[in-house]
Amino acid sequence: MNQYQRTHETMAAYERLHLAAAEERGGETLAAAWASVVRQWRVVLAAAGVGLVVALVFLAVTPPQYSARALVLIDPKNDFSVRATRAPTDSNTDSANIESQVEILRSDRIVRKVIEAENLVDHPAFRPGVLSQVLSTLKFWDRETPAKTELARMEATTRALQKQVTAKRLGLTYVVELTATMPDPVEAARVVNAYAHAYMDGQLQFREELASRTSKALQERTEELKKQAQNAERAVEELKFSGSLQGENSASARVALKNLESTAQTYRVIHDKFLERYAETLQQQYFTVPDAQIVSAGFPPLNKSYPKTLIVLATALFLSAALGSLLALLLDRRFGGARLKRDHFA
Known part of the structure; x- marks a missing residue:
């Protein structure tokens, strides 16, 4: 060693x-x-x-809070109002559409619909805290008006409800979970169901308005194509009976006639397709299907969600x-x- x-x-x-x-x-x-x-x-x-x-x-001393849950299934492929012109989509596009719908669920528009439908302004669960009340009383320089007070109450309720209702996508699925947290379990279920129905009603209203606008645009375009087709057909008839098809200039006249007939036929085919699409869209105003559905309604929870004993x-x-x-x-x-x-x- x-x-x-x-x-x-x-x-x-x-x-x-x-x-x-x-x-x-x-x-x-x-x-x-x-x-x-x-x-x-x-x-x-x-x-x-x-x-x-x-x-x-x-x-x-802490008031218990109860959370009720509802599930909404969003199907981005169920788009009847634009199905004839919709381009193929992939999973990334569908995922972006789902996330967009989640953001719509969080929007002030949906929240205000719930507040108005359920009369939640001045609800005890949404009353401001002691600090907020003290600060509001200190604003002696701010002159209050009935309209301004009403807007302030609606704004305060909107912000409070947004904190107590959440919307989130479950993984990579098409399912969105709505959760409403309230001091009373029955109130929690009522609010979450009202939230889901407000979203569904908003979807129906949007689809109806979209179908109405599309129908109006198609009607206007159909009328334009009808006039263009009639003008082209009238020009064909006038050329036929004008005598231009006879004589030494008949060859050029026949070429012009053929072009006019082709133009008239093209306008007529396009007009017929627009007329068919207009009829379909007009029917959709009376049979509107939203691209979402409530797959699980909210029920009063048995156990409190906060605080966990x-x-x-x-x-x-x-x-x-x-x-x-x-x-x-x-x-x-x-x-x-x-x-x-x-x-x-x-």
């Missing part, structure tokens, strides 16, 4: 001894800490008791016990050190 190997083995042995000593010191430290906690168990128990009392008081109690117990253990270590170190000094001088 050469000098290098012996040195290497010596260093390895030293590292093993160092690690063993460190582990022993760590074990001794943990054992000493645990002994301190055991000696000061009354402190730990008192801290845990205080934490549980605080948690129970929090649960007693077990989670609050477990968290309070863990934090208070940890704080009590830390306090026990500090107290044991302080008074334990004082005892050692007294024993030393004694």
